[in-house]
Amino acid sequence: MAHAATHDHHDEHHGAPSNFFTRWFMSTNHKDIGTLYLIFSLTAFFVGGSFAMVIRAELFKPGLQLVQPYFFNEMTTMHALVMIFGAIMPAFVGLGNWMIPLMIGAPDMALPRMNNLSFWILPFAFALMLSTLFMPGGGPAGGWTMYPPLSLQSGSLAYVVFAIHLMGISSIMGAINIIATILNMRAPGMDLLKMPVFVWSWLITAFLLIAVMPVLAGAVTMLLTDKYFGTSFFNAAGGGDPVLYQHIFWFFGHPEVYIMILPAFGIISEIVPTFARKPIFGYKAMVFAIAAIAFLSFIVWAHHMFAVGLPLGAEIFFMYATMLISVPTGIKVFNWVSTMWGGSMTFETPMLFAIAFIILFTIGGFSGLMLALVPADFQYHDTYFVVAHFHYVLVTGAAFAIMGATYYWLPKWTGHMYSEFWGKVHFWNSVVWVNVLFFPQHFLGLAGMPRRIPDYNVAFADFNMVSSIGGFLFGASQLIFLGVVIHCAFFSRKKAADRVWEGARGLEWTVPSPAPHHTFALPPVIHDDELAHGHVED
Amino acid sequence: MTSGGIRIKAWAAAACALWAGSAWANPQPGQLNMTHGVTEWSPEPFFLNNVALGVCTVIGVLVFGAMFVAMFRFRKSRGAVAEKWSHNTTLEVVWTTIPVIILIVLAWMSTGGLVSFADTTGSQMTIKVTGYQWKWRYDYVDYQGKAIDKVGFVSKLDEQSNDTRQLGSGLDPHAVKVGDENTYLLNVDKPLVVPIDTKIRFVITADDVIHSWWVPALGWKIDAIPGIVNAAWTNIKVPGTYRGQCAELCGQDHGFMPIVVKALPKAEFAQWLAQQEAAGKAPPATPATPAAPTPAPASTATAPTATAPAAAQAAPVATTSGKQG
Numbered sequence A: 001m002a003h004a005a006t007h008d009h010h011d012e013h014h015g016a017p018s019n020f021f022t023r024w025f026m027s028t029n030h031k032d033i034g035t036l037y038l039i040f041s042l043t044a045f046f047v048g049g050s051f052a053m054v055i056r057a058e059l060f061k062p063g064l065q066l067v068q069p070y071f072f073n074e075m076t077t078m079h080a081l082v083m084i085f086g087a088i089m090p091a092f093v094g095l096g097n098w099m100i101p102l103m104i105g106a107p108d109m110a111l112p113r114m115n116n117l118s119f120w121i122l123p124f125a126f127a128l129m130l131s132t133l134f135m136p137g138g139g140p141a142g143g144w145t146m147y148p149p150l151s152l153q154s155g156s157l158a159y160v161v162f163a164i165h166l167m168g169i170s171s172i173m174g175a176i177n178i179i180a181t182i183l184n185m186r187a188p189g190m191d192l193l194k195m196p197v198f199v200w201s202w203l204i205t206a207f208l209l210i211a212v213m214p215v216l217a218g219a220v221t222m223l224l225t226d227k228y229f230g231t232s233f234f235n236a237a238g239g240g241d242p243v244l245y246q247h248i249f250w251f252f253g254h255p256e257v258y259i260m261i262l263p264a265f266g267i268i269s270e271i272v273p274t275f276a277r278k279p280i281f282g283y284k285a286m287v288f289a290i291a292a293i294a295f296l297s298f299i300v301w302a303h304h305m306f307a308v309g310l311p312l313g314a315e316i317f318f319m320y321a322t323m324l325i326s327v328p329t330g331i332k333v334f335n336w337v338s339t340m341w342g343g344s345m346t347f348e349t350p351m352l353f354a355i356a357f358i359i360l361f362t363i364g365g366f367s368g369l370m371l372a373l374v375p376a377d378f379q380y381h382d383t384y385f386v387v388a389h390f391h392y393v394l395v396t397g398a399a400f401a402i403m404g405a406t407y408y409w410l411p412k413w414t415g416h417m418y419s420e421f422w423g424k425v426h427f428w429n430s431v432v433w434v435n436v437l438f439f440p441q442h443f444l445g446l447a448g449m450p451r452r453i454p455d456y457n458v459a460f461a462d463f464n465m466v467s468s469i470g471g472f473l474f475g476a477s478q479l480i481f482l483g484v485v486i487h488c489a490f491f492s493r494k495k496a497a498d499r500v501w502e503g504a505r506g507l508e509w510t511v512p513s514p515a516p517h518h519t520f521a522l523p524p525v526i527h528d529d530e531l532a533h534g535h536v537e538d
Numbered sequence B: 001m002t003s004g005g006i007r008i009k010a011w012a013a014a015a016c017a018l019w020a021g022s023a024w025a026n027p028q029p030g031q032l033n034m035t036h037g038v039t040e041w042s043p044e045p046f047f048l049n050n051v052a053l054g055v056c057t058v059i060g061v062l063v064f065g066a067m068f069v070a071m072f073r074f075r076k077s078r079g080a081v082a083e084k085w086s087h088n089t090t091l092e093v094v095w096t097t098i099p100v101i102i103l104i105v106l107a108w109m110s111t112g113g114l115v116s117f118a119d120t121t122g123s124q125m126t127i128k129v130t131g132y133q134w135k136w137r138y139d140y141v142d143y144q145g146k147a148i149d150k151v152g153f154v155s156k157l158d159e160q161s162n163d164t165r166q167l168g169s170g171l172d173p174h175a176v177k178v179g180d181e182n183t184y185l186l187n188v189d190k191p192l193v194v195p196i197d198t199k200i201r202f203v204i205t206a207d208d209v210i211h212s213w214w215v216p217a218l219g220w221k222i223d224a225i226p227g228i229v230n231a232a233w234t235n236i237k238v239p240g241t242y243r244g245q246c247a248e249l250c251g252q253d254h255g256f257m258p259i260v261v262k263a264l265p266k267a268e269f270a271q272w273l274a275q276q277e278a279a280g281k282a283p284p285a286t287p288a289t290p291a292a293p294t295p296a297p298a299s300t301a302t303a304p305t306a307t308a309p310a311a312a313q314a315a316p317v318a319t320t321s322g323k324q325g
Helices: A009-013 A020-025 A030-058 A069-104 A112-134 A157-184 A197-228 A242-259 A262-276 A283-299 A312-324 A326-340 A349-372 A374-380 A384-414 A420-447 A458-491 B004-016 B043-073 B089-118 B159-164 B266-281
Strands: B125-132 B135-143 B152-155 B192-195 B200-206 B211-215 B220-224 B230-234 B240-246 B259-264
Touching (some): A030 A069, A069 A157, A069 A262, A069 A384, A112 A157, A157 A197, A197 A242, A197 A262, A242 A283, A242 A384, A262 A326, A283 A312, A283 A326, A312 A326, A312 A349, A312 A374, A312 B089, A326 A349, A326 B043, A326 B089, A349 A374, A349 A384, A349 A420, A349 B043, A374 A420, A374 B089, A374 B220, A384 A420, A420 A458, B043 B089, B125 B192, B125 B211, B135 B266, B192 B266, B200 B211, B211 B259, B259 B266
Parallel strands (some): B125 B200, B192 B259
Antiparallel strands (some): B125 B135, B135 B152, B200 B230, B211 B220, B211 B240, B240 B259
């Protein structure tokens, strides 16, 4: 028999395991595993961030002051690998783990033990990857994209490839879990077109992950066999082609960047309606746009390769296809703004991050559109213009969405309100310094500064200094975030209500704060007007 | 910080020139926009960049403007009451169609430039560019229908830049100059010398890893890939010295293998070429010395111009000795 969600108190009689090792290393609980992913992700964020600090410190002034060029290349390579595979992706998985079962009225993920394995692979994979920095010959220094032949010159290639395989397996298993959960375990009455947009965004992202992580695995395995087993996939002298690697890598790589942004779109679509006290505008269009973006993401990969010497027809096709992606993305931005318009808005920290996302991610989208125009890209490619573009979409895009989501759901997870004052201090520092850090990089790229160089001509000095100052202050501001999270989890005395935010709708707000270790042991009764979009004509 | 007065003038000049299409030969301090370039084709990326930027600025003003108006008008603290509507199909169609139309216009504007870039036919000159870790090699193949024999040389980072860039050298990058122009990391010992008003076809490859040959003033870059020969072309309209850099990560000295193109009027170029060909026909005094993987200072300034291709292709393996290059 289904019971109303708010009366499910007998959920609580199975509490969390009392043994620390059992609870945290043998977990089968989506909330605890979600927490593990989030803690891992925050740690990786600071590790990757410290590599960025080395980069910005060296680039503070022209001349080489701090590190050798080879080590600098290790830093840029590891910064990207750690941020992409250790910070952004696990954060979204953690948020998905925590919230998807709650949002659909499921007791847990479909495959709870595989869920635990998916997480625990990651610390081992990362330890392996980071350990290469301490090996003789150092860590990988050919960029996170690992183009051969350069990447084959690294002595630590095998370790990095193995680490990537492990991370890929973790992602694939996680994606399987998410699809199985969403398709099979929704409570009765939770139709697909009544699900929160965040759940839709993860459903679609999971398909992308399953489609492309194996492609990455194939690409890096071919690197391994080329280096150690005498194959010539990417060696022209043996009949192969270095460009083949790029095609395979970017066939993974482009959907990968959408994997890193689609859940962010879902998060913004949860936060803005809550703080505008108005349903998301154009729910069906929003879902359809996410699906369209995911589909298009498979046919644009060679826009990362416009300078490689592609045939004319290929360049034209990929240019047109790439430009097309801005259409569904633009639709989403217009719909978010239309959600704000006519609402009754308040500007708590999650909403501040969501608004900053909409503005700054859109700026990243603008530079993306400029990059799509091939003749112009011949000047932008491999310059700081590209660096500016992807940091806008990944930092002020994905990372801001993750921070907004953390502020949004932290009271549900911990049962306490975070300090709104310090949340706002974190927000305002982040948004100001991130722009000081990355906006000048557009100018550097336009002026001719290439990527991945430890030193530069004095013409580039001023904007590099400004950017580095922004970097140091942005990095320091993230310590505020750490403080807010720790304070909220362990020290805050302000109790959070079940419905933490006045305008919040959805099943996750019908359970207590903190959410009990087990929720929805019995499926909830779903009332359409309790949902964020229970009325499907919208 | 550096001297204030000159910097302020440079900033002002850069700001004024943002939209005026200055053909900066080389990067300017405080430069905000891409160069208009000095070739027949280089205005193409400059134009597209400006049009796209303009379109994006307009869209941004509209969208962000709407957001700021909304944040002011529809605040709960101002007594706003939330509307109940949540969809409008007509609006969705409108704001799908208008962007598609804008994109079609941009695509139409971009396609012409792409097609013209791909057409290397009708060239009066061919130059072969080969990327190495960490220098370039230029070989002159033919000019005005005549094959050129044995004019080729390696072009690497100039000695003053190389000394200055060593970790903890204590030398000041601002002191590396040619005349008034700072050329730190943007100068080489032997520039590529070419004629103006000549369609020059480049055939570009590499010997070891992927590099990329880029001179912003020419308007394009193209990857130098071992085992592949890429082709590109240029037709430089303005005599001058144009500086660029390698644009594909190629190892530790990726940032230290610049490109310098010296464009001369045709008569002067013909003279220069004749001198090179004559020097090439004289018996070489010593075999070309490949860059040795020892901590000796680079001294290719005195190496003979004509180098046997085989010797010059002995690219050194990555060294991690104290002094780089």
